[in-house]
Amino acid sequence: MFTSALTCFPRICYHLLPFVLLRFFLLLQFCKGWVPDQSTKLTFPMTRVPSISFKGNSSSIDYFNVLYQDDNSILLGGRNQIYNLSLSDFSQRRDATIYWPSSEAHGQLCNLKGKTEDDCQNYIRIFFYTAPExxxxxxxxxxxPLCRILYRKNGRLFIEKETEGIGLCPYDPEHNSTAVFSNGHLYSATVADFSATDPLIYREPLRTELSDLRQLNAPNFVSSLTYGDYIYFFYRETAVEYMNCGKVIYSRVARVCKHDKGGPHPSTRDRWTTFLKARLNCSVPGEYPFYFDEIQSTSGIIEGKYGREGTSKIVYGTLTTPNNAIGGSAICMFRMDDIEDVFNGPFKHQESINANWLPLPEHKVPSPRPGRCEPDSRVLPDKNVNFIKTHPLMERAVPAMNGRPLLIRVSLHYRLTAIAVDPQVRTISDETFDVIYVGTDDGRVLKIVNIPTHNSSKAVVLSESEVFGKNAPVKQLKIAPGYGKVVAVSRNEVKLVTLNHCGTITRCSECLELRDPHCAWDSLKGACVSVDAVTSFRYHIQDVRRGNASKCRLQPLDAPSPKEYDIKSLDTNSVDEDEKEPSDDLLRLDADSTECSNDIDGATTGCASQSKLTLYTPEYLRIFVAVSSLVGLFIGFLCGYLVSRRFHTHPQYPNQAFIEQHNHLDRLTVNQNSFLAPRNKTVNLDVLNVSTDSLPPKKDNLGSLKNLNITNEGTLQKIKKTYI
Structure with a gap:
């Protein structure tokens, strides 16, 4: 029985092989719809990333923070001083360094409060130009916290005014705070007490409500920006509207009016009358969406063309899953028009403390509409001011552009942190693309290009470079002048990093397939060059949108093209010295002859046989893989068939019906005394004391009389046939 099953096994397996392969490929196509794209074009370790490092005070932690940047220099806030670095070579301009330590009295008081020596220093966190010089x-x-207004005169710095910085600057250098300067006022989002339990959004003298969880509930502020008549703040906080067990963190965008002057009564004159907030929705769509709820960083406002949306103003953001969940990160784009539409939409309302949050009917919203800029908020009716206190949350969430994240990364090794965008980089075909740089919490920087289509956008990860060690998260990223240069900031080190990888590519096909807007193939030089170093695009090839390497075969009409070669019959000895290497590196002439040799210049000699044209394009690769799969399937089926024939044993009884009869008769044979004993053996009637003469005739089941003398072979066959 076991031998029969083993014999059938190869035949069964190879008969089912096509169905197994079909289900495998269908499974791959199904998984392709939800598995995030983890592909990266290039990967570089730290030793291969060109960079210039600045470590500031090497004996202690600086908690670096970028304060200000222009085309020539960058200001870094550190421990007791502001560093001024040149963006050309990252050298420190010591004559422009501002040194500002804490006073001895403040340091001793800090130590008495239980803080360490490193904590009791002055870490600069805010720097804004309020006027020239x-x-x-x-x-x-x-x-x-302490603030100073400084002015420069005759090359020297003077203190004009010194004030408390409570509400403007954080206490802890690692606290997540943000600030923006607009219309002569500083708008900040930080904490206003030593224990960091009083978060607020502040502009002197206005602030958010104290200990009101509906306005701010343990927020972590990320960034701030000015747009129109409003100041926008991006942060994450514990969601007060989440009514299930436990708690959850949501990403928020809040806004206040620049012209807000407070409420009409003494109790409301130092409170915002225009504070509103809404949730940011960055999720994978579906019946049960998968959310990236914790915002980590945002870019500034980027204006560009994005498919059918036309020209839009957007904000890029990096968002992650919670620390105790699946390690996932995403990049989402949010249109400023969508943000404004949400703030003009319905409000979220809770009838009582245990009631659900529901949309408030429009007829219950007072007029003028709360949250909008008014000429003078001090004359607003009481119902408008009270409405803002109880209804700061909007009903609808701000959707991600195109309804889904631009990029998703699921990794156990890192999560996305900081983001910076080089906006609308122009290509040689006069198209524009955003080049995005994203930091990670293990010291890497990803270079990404956003390729918009008619109704969506696609992110292509160009490179992944290790900039810091694994224990040094990227805190900030800033764009530096020059294609592919960024300033990466960690807690104790700042680097000017060059992420222009054009010079590392040697083939035309690789240069085009990289799809980097910074790189183009120079047909004259035969090199991948940076676009910013090119004065004329006459002989350059680039395809960011599709990465079609077949364009390498197309030379410009007026470019010096190589002489035509006879592909069918090429005698390389007859080729001139300057014609040995065509300028197009996608075409390779591979001689069939095994006796070819190369001279010093690399030209092939001694080959007079037929040559073949080899094309390395994605289309040919797909065809090759498909043909190879079919050939492999056929060979596997053939081998299975031959193996099954090799191990298949021929049966002793070829007639199937006879085999069944034989087996049935064998079951009736119990011993040698059976009346169906094997042939060629006679029954000894003497032993049974029965004589053949006195043996009574016996009827069979057909009613015929038969003799029990079965020594005759023919008689045995008749008995078998009769029984059957």
Missing amino acids: KFLVCGTNSYK
């Missing part, structure tokens, strides 16, 4: 500077000042 005049700027505002704020620091932690040993957990007692």
Whole structure:
């Protein structure tokens, strides 16, 4: 029985092989719809990433923070000083360094409060120009924030004014705070107490409500920006509207009016009358959406063309899953028009403390509409001011552009942190694309290009470069002048990194398939060059949108093209010295002869046989894989058939019906005394004391009389046939 099953096994397996392969390929296509794209064109370790490092105070932690940047220099806030670095070579301009330590009294008081020596320093966190040659500077000042207005005169700095920085600058240098300067005022989002339990959004003298969880509930502020008549703040906080067990963190965008002057009564004159907030929805769509709820960083406002949307103003953001969930990160784009539409939509309302949050009917919203800029908020009716206190949350969430994330990364090794965008990089075909740089919490920087289509956008990860060690998360990223240059900031180190990889590519096909807007193939030089170093695009090839390497075969009409070769019969000895290597590296002439040899210049000699044209394109690769799969399937089926024939044993009884009869008769044979004993053996009637003469005739089941003398072979066959 076991031998029969083993014999059938190869035949069964190879008969089912096509169905197994079909289900495997269908499974791959199904998984392709939800598995995130983890592909990266290029990967570089730290030793291969060109960079210039600045470590500031090497004996202690600086908690670096980019304060200000222009085309020539960058200002870094550090421990007790502001560093001025040149963006050309990252050298420190010591004559322009601002040194501002904490006073001895403030340092001793900080130590008495239980803080360490590193904590009790002045870490600069705010720097804004308020006028030409005049700027505002704020620091932690040993957990007692302090601000100064400085002005420069005759090359020297003078202090014009010194004020407390509570509500403007954080106490802790690692606290997530943000600030923006607009219309002569500083708008900040930070904490206003030593224990960091009083978060607020502040512009002197206005602030958010104290200990009101409906406005701010343990927020982590990320960024701020000015747009129109409003200041927008991006942050993450514990969601007060989440009514299930436990708690969850949501990403938010809040806004206040620049012209807000407070409420009409003494109790509301230092409170915002225009504070509103809404949820940011960055999720994978579906019946049960998968959310990336914790915003980590945003870009500034980017204006560009994005498919059918036309010209739009958008904000890029990096969002992650919670720390105790699946390690996932995403990049989402949010249109400023969508944000404004949500703030003009319905409000979320809770009838009582245990009731659900529901949309508020429009007829219950007072007029003028709360949250909008008014000429003078001090004359607003009481119902408008009270409405803002109880209804700061909008009903609808801000959707991601195109309804889904631009890029999703699921990794156990890192999550996305900081983001910076080089907007609308122009290509040689006069198209524009956003080049995005994203930092990770294990010291990497990803270079990504956003390729918009008619109704969506596609992100292509060009490179993944290790910039810092694994224990140094990327805190900030800033775009530096030049194609592919960024400033990467960690807690104790800043690097000017060059992520222009054009010079590392040697083939035309690789240059085009990279799809980097910074790179193009120079047909004259036979090299992948940076676009910013090119004065004329006459002989350059680039395809960011599709990465079609077949364009390498197409030379410009007026470019010096190589002489035509006879592909069918090529005698390389007859080729001139300057014609040995065609300028197009996608075409290779591979001689069939095994006796070919190469001379010093690399030209092939001694080959007079037929040559073949080899094309390395994605289309040929797909055809090759498909043909190889079919050939492999056929060979596997053939081998299975031959193996099954090799191990198949021929049966002793070829007639199937006879085999069944034989087996049935064998079951009736119990011993040698059976009346169906094997042939050629006679029954000894003497042993049974029965004589053949006195043996009574016996009827069979057909009613015929038969003799029990079965020594005759023919008689045995008759008995078998009769029984059957």
